[in-house]
Amino acid sequence: MKNLKCLLVHTPRLNNQNGKITSDINYIAMGLFSLAGELAKNDFDAKILHLGVEKYLNKNFKLSSYIEKNNIKLLALSLQWNFPCYDVIETARVIKNECPDVFIVLGGYTASFFAKEILEKFCFIDAVIKGEGEIPIVSLAQALENRQTLNGVENLYWRKNGQIVLNDKLFIASSLDLDTFSFFNPEYMLHYEEYSKIPFILDYSEENQLTSPSSGQGICLGRGCLGNCVWCGGGFLAEKKVSGRNFISYRSPDSVISEIKMMKNEYNIEFFRFSFDPNPNDRSFLIDLFNKIASEFKEKLNILYNIDGLPDKDFLDAYNAAASSASTLFISPVCYNEEIRRKYKSFFYTNKQLEEILTYMNSLGLKSEIYFSEIPGIEKSVNEKSKEYAEYLKSHYSCVFDAYCYEMTVVPASPWTEKPDKYNIKEFPKTFTDYYNINKSFENSFEL
Ligand code: B12
Numbered sequence: 001m002k003n004l005k006c007l008l009v010h011t012p013r014l015n016n017q018n019g020k021i022t023s024d025i026n027y028i029a030m031g032l033f034s035l036a037g038e039l040a041k042n043d044f045d046a047k048i049l050h051l052g053v054e055k056y057l058n059k060n061f062k063l064s065s066y067i068e069k070n071n072i073k074l075l076a077l078s079l080q081w082n083f084p085c086y087d088v089i090e091t092a093r094v095i096k097n098e099c100p101d102v103f104i105v106l107g108g109y110t111a112s113f114f115a116k117e118i119l120e121k122f123c124f125i126d127a128v129i130k131g132e133g134e135i136p137i138v139s140l141a142q143a144l145e146n147r148q149t150l151n152g153v154e155n156l157y158w159r160k161n162g163q164i165v166l167n168d169k170l171f172i173a174s175s176l177d178l179d180t181f182s183f184f185n186p187e188y189m190l191h192y193e194e195y196s197k198i199p200f201i202l203d204y205s206e207e208n209q210l211t212s213p214s215s216g217q218g219i220c221l222g223r224g225c226l227g228n229c230v231w232c233g234g235g236f237l238a239e240k241k242v243s244g245r246n247f248i249s250y251r252s253p254d255s256v257i258s259e260i261k262m263m264k265n266e267y268n269i270e271f272f273r274f275s276f277d278p279n280p281n282d283r284s285f286l287i288d289l290f291n292k293i294a295s296e297f298k299e300k301l302n303i304l305y306n307i308d309g310l311p312d313k314d315f316l317d318a319y320n321a322a323a324s325s326a327s328t329l330f331i332s333p334v335c336y337n338e339e340i341r342r343k344y345k346s347f348f349y350t351n352k353q354l355e356e357i358l359t360y361m362n363s364l365g366l367k368s369e370i371y372f373s374e375i376p377g378i379e380k381s382v383n384e385k386s387k388e389y390a391e392y393l394k395s396h397y398s399c400v401f402d403a404y405c406y407e408m409t410v411v412p413a414s415p416w417t418e419k420p421d422k423y424n425i426k427e428f429p430k431t432f433t434d435y436y437n438i439n440k441s442f443e444n445s446f447e448l
């Protein structure tokens with residue numbers, strides 16, 4: 001085992017709800033498992049820690065004390081979702097103060113998009129890994145272990161002789177790379193058992209909160225998307241800015257299936273969450289995957305599938321052969337109005353096409369949920385019409401178990417935060433500081 005000890009930390013967003021302390025954004029990024037896995041493969045001691053879970057289990061928990069006691073030298077703070085940005089930064093501030101010789105690196109979508117601004121404004125952050133992290137985190141750990149220059153670390157934004165620079169070397173995982181990573185390994189996580197039962201909102205003043213039934217474990221099927229939905233920070237153009245990715249990578253069905261088997265057999269995981277539909281014009285990868293799942297699992301699989309485009313009949317036939325009756329397809333037409341749908345959502349379809357597919361799903365006995373979005377910057381009556389249409393679909397199609405409308409989340413790198421005027425919006429956050437200010441909660445955050 002190498003000397004340099006590494007810790008990967010997920011920080012949820014702390015909220016002050018009328019004096020009650022709660023947190024949301026409680027799920028860790030799936031990629032933390034592959035980062036820890038690659039570090040371990042290269043003989044580094046690496047653990048994943050969930051700050052909310054640790055604080056809930058022990059009110060006196062302090063990350064700085066943990067770091068000192070365990071002699072951690074590389075602290076990797078995950079800033080995937082923008083909402084906990086204040087908490088991540090304030091935690092880093094305290095840690096650097098208490099443990100000045102720890103190297104602090106940030107990573108994830110939000111940190112990547114704002115890497116330069118973060119390094120300019122917060123001198124206690126040593127570096128940001130921009131984009132995909134598996135190979136870069138290992139190169140960084142190796143360079144720190146051997147006291148070498150950081151020049152060769154892929155995707156690294158850092159301070160070189162006082163200047164903020166981004167190294168030339170770029171890492172974007174190919175399909176082959178993805179098959180060498182492992183996306184689920186609870187042994188790397190502290191208190192995984194408790195974390196696996198975390199609710200959507202964790203209330204720190206209530207007992208017995210870590211008891212929620214699992215809402216399903218995410219499965220990585222691949223990376224990238226050809227779409228550019230206006231609200232999305234993970235579409236083609238956004239990804240190009242966040243990680244440089246301009247192609248799609250797919251995991252092989254065999255590696256997905258062996259991971260699911262391990263999850264079922266060793267960890268009794270019952271529901272599997274898929275969120276990957278990067279090119280609805282060619283779903284051959286997904287169809288092949290479902291055919292293989294159907295032949296590998298005698299009892300069908302419980303699948304929760306968030307599909308971006310309209311499911312087509314070939315896809316549905318393959319899905320039907322693989323998915324149990326408890327499975328659900330989540331479909332989002334976004335808006336009742338087709339013109340607005342065309343403007344906001346990639347992979348367009350009409351209401352008529354949607355209803356034809358729902359009729360086909362009825363005939364297969366499939367289960368679905370349909371969700372619309374309350375879109376800011378458009379007439380209220382259009383959003384109201386989406387709610388009515390959701391009700392209509394629920395009452396007319398037996399495959400629609402639920403249909404609803406919810407508020408859209410505003411995230412960095414999305415086409416509409418890049419060009420708000422085009423979408424009739426004046427007040428979108430723009431800089432990292434904007435997001436940081438919006439999400440401010442408690443001074444010192446989790447290090448209270
Ligand atoms: C699958 C998915 C989910 C799944 C699973 C999430 C999970 N556990 O990882 C579910 C459905 C649960 C989900 C939920 C949410 N999601 Co989501 N999700 C995605 C999606 C479609 C794919 C992400 C993915 O699986 N990547 C592959 C995995 C294996 O890699 P990874 O986890 O991303 O990690 C890699 C890198 O990001 C990086 N990295 C990540 N963390 C760190 C940390 C360090 C230190 C380093 C060095 C690197 C690093 O390296 C990793 C390995 O390469 C993306 C959109 C897209 N097209 O990419 C949106 C996306 C990431 N989600 C998004 C959002 C907004 C949400 C929600 C907030 C939605 C909501 N309003 O509730 C919630 C948050 C839930 C929570 N945390 O509690 C946004 C994030 C935008 C932003 N910058 O804030 C995206 C981009 C989509 C969008 N709408 O714009 N999501």
Ligand code: SF4
Pocket residue numbers: 225226227228229232233234235236277308309346347
């Ligand atoms: S289809 Fe749209 S929402 Fe889904 S990942 Fe692609 S751009 Fe984002």
